[in-house]
Each structure stands twice: as C-alpha cells, then as structure tokens.
Amino acid sequence: MVRILLIEDELDLGAEIERLLQREGYEIDRATDGDLGWAFLSSPDLIYDVAIIDWMLPGISGIDLCRRLRQQQQQLPVLMLTARNDIHDRVTGLDAGADDYLAKPFSTIELLARIRALSRRPAQFQSAQIKLGNFSLEVETHTLKHSKSAKISAVTLTRKEYQILECLMTNHGQIVPADRLRDRAWDLATDRASNVLPAQIRLLRKKLSQLPICLEIENIHGIGYRLNSPTSM
Structure with a gap:
C-alpha cells in the first residue's frame, strides 16, 4: 500500500x-x-x-x-x-x-x-546516482563506489542486490520492512519465499565488505533491515 x-x-x-x-x-x-x-x-x-x-x-x-x-x-x-x-x-x-x-x-x-x-x-529516475556520504550508487551501471578509497573503490551489484541497496540507501537510518524489500526486488510470488531475502542480503553484505569502509546492513529481527552509516564514510 x-x-x-x-x-x-x-x-x-x-x-x-x-x-x-x-x-x-x-x-x-x-x-x-x-x-x-x-x-x-x-x-x-x-x-x-x-x-x-x-x-x-x-x-x-x-x-x-x-x-x-x-x-x-x-x-x-x-x-x-x-x-x-x-x-x-x-x-x-x-x-x-x-x-x-x-x-x-x-x-x-x-x-x-x-x-x-x-x-x-522509482528513485533511480530522480537522479543518475544515489549518494550517501562518500558512497555513490550508480543507476546505469549498478555500481557502488567509494570516492576516498585507496584500495577497491567500487563493487558491481546484480539487479536484485542493486534494488535492495537502492531502497536501503534512500531510506538510510530507517527500518525498511522486509515485505517492502521483497516488493522492490521480486515480482513473482514464487520468488518471494521467506528465505530468499535473507540469502540475498548475505550476498550483498559480502560484496559491501570488499570496500575498505563497509556499509552495515542491520537485521531488525521480525521487522526488516536498516542501513547504518559508518562513522567515517
């Protein structure tokens, strides 16, 4: 709704x-x-x-x-x-x-x-990129970049990873209900099994961990997820 x-x-x-x-x-x-x-x-x-x-x-x-x-x-x-x-x-x-x-x-x-x-x-049509501190999520390439990184400065996301992170970044600091993330990333009921979203979050976290400064996706048990901004971005 x-x-x-x-x-x-x-x-x-x-x-x-x-x-x-x-x-x-x-x-x-x-x-x-x-x-x-x-x-x-x-x-x-x-x-x-x-x-x-x-x-x-x-x-x-x-x-x-x-x-x-x-x-x-x-x-x-x-x-x-x-x-x-x-x-x-x-x-x-x-x-x-x-x-x-x-x-x-x-x-x-x-x-x-x-x-x-x-x-x-969709939020991705409002801007060519979504920014959070020194992070930017590129709409066209589905790439997350960190502008002050001395090591790996970017990771490329799958479509579902991008859709989940886009929703979390545009609502950073807020709890996003799990159903809303499922609605954003999955269209078919067969794709919306209860274990699909946590599995996708795990894959997304693994990619985020490749950046020198990692964006933390917090699991709010029984409710959803929240993207917390690191103290240094």
Missing part, C-alpha cells in the same frame, strides 16, 4: 484531502504544522512513498522541510501545495527540492494524477 504524509495547516482542506486519499486506498499520516511534519519525516520507524507539503506552515515552513530532506539526501518524492502561483515562487519551491508543484485551488482529479505519477516514479 502506498503511504503518504500530508502536511497541511488548513484544517478543512487537510481533512478533505485526507478523506479523498483514504477513499482511493492510500494510507495517510497527517500533520498540521511543520514541526510535527518534520517529526514524521525524520522518524526512523516511518517510511513514506510521497509527501504532500504546504508551502506556508506554522513552525518549519514547507520550503525548509524540503531543504532538510534533500540535505539529508532523502529521495522522498515531494508535492508542494501553495497559494503562491508566481513563476519565481515555483522556481523557489523546485530549487528547494520539491518534485512537483500544485497551486491552490486545485482539482481533486489533478491532485490524484500527480500523486500517482510521483508514487510510481
């Missing part, structure tokens, strides 16, 4: 959007100010597929929420809502890290279409 974080301080509008998205089958968390919104976004236990963020919020503004996300190298797709419709305001929002922009008032049909587009956009 697609999980959406809605950060909107207009109570009536926020409630209307929440009801609309729930009717469409989305799972919704809702915040009415920027501080609570950031608490949701920065929680290691919460993972979202799309964030809908109002520009003008009490506490941390929507623009600053976007900037914080991108400073932490999070690839979460962001749809910015705002009454500002000037071209310069749109550029400001996009430059801050928003992926899309919807001016109020808007039609529910357009809102749903934009959410569908963002929720099905």
Whole structure:
C-alpha cells in the first residue's frame, strides 16, 4: 500500500484531502504544522512513498522541510501545495527540492494524477546516482563506489542486490520492512519465499565488505533491515 504524509495547516482542506486519499486506498499520516511534519519525516520507524507539503506552515515552513530532506539526501518524492502561483515562487519551491508543484485551488482529479505519477516514479529516475556520504550508487551501471578509497573503490551489484541497496540507501537510518524489500526486488510470488531475502542480503553484505569502509546492513529481527552509516564514510 502506498503511504503518504500530508502536511497541511488548513484544517478543512487537510481533512478533505485526507478523506479523498483514504477513499482511493492510500494510507495517510497527517500533520498540521511543520514541526510535527518534520517529526514524521525524520522518524526512523516511518517510511513514506510521497509527501504532500504546504508551502506556508506554522513552525518549519514547507520550503525548509524540503531543504532538510534533500540535505539529508532523502529521495522522498515531494508535492508542494501553495497559494503562491508566481513563476519565481515555483522556481523557489523546485530549487528547494520539491518534485512537483500544485497551486491552490486545485482539482481533486489533478491532485490524484500527480500523486500517482510521483508514487510510481522509482528513485533511480530522480537522479543518475544515489549518494550517501562518500558512497555513490550508480543507476546505469549498478555500481557502488567509494570516492576516498585507496584500495577497491567500487563493487558491481546484480539487479536484485542493486534494488535492495537502492531502497536501503534512500531510506538510510530507517527500518525498511522486509515485505517492502521483497516488493522492490521480486515480482513473482514464487520468488518471494521467506528465505530468499535473507540469502540475498548475505550476498550483498559480502560484496559491501570488499570496500575498505563497509556499509552495515542491520537485521531488525521480525521487522526488516536498516542501513547504518559508518562513522567515517
């Protein structure tokens, strides 16, 4: 199920959007100010597929929420809502890290279409590489590189290894449920046996260990996995 974080301080509008998205089958968390919104976004236990963020919020503004996300190298797709419709305001929002922009008032049909587009956009199409400190995961070559390595500076991953690591890197520091990793890497039910993911994680860890500084994949028993950043990357 697609999980959406809605950060909107207009109570009536926020409630209307929440009801609309729930009717469409989305799972919704809702915040009415920027501080609570950031608490949701920065929680290691919460993972979202799309964030809908109002520009003008009490506490941390929507623009600053976007900037914080991108400073932490999070690839979460962001749809910015705002009454500002000037071209310069749109550029400001996009430059801050928003992926899309919807001016109020808007039609529910357009809102749903934009959410569908963002929720099905894989993270690898948002950037040519995914970065985490001195590590970069190359989209085209499925190669993990370390920019300050004096020894082996890169390892090449299989498609499934890449898909798993891509999901963990874009949510680094957060627990990613095992079912979500299975959904990312396996399409057929016959491939989703309970022992397949742990076996693939073991192979991925072996490759990561070839780098002088290793990214640690932590097993959170009964829940999923978390990619922990080493103290020196």
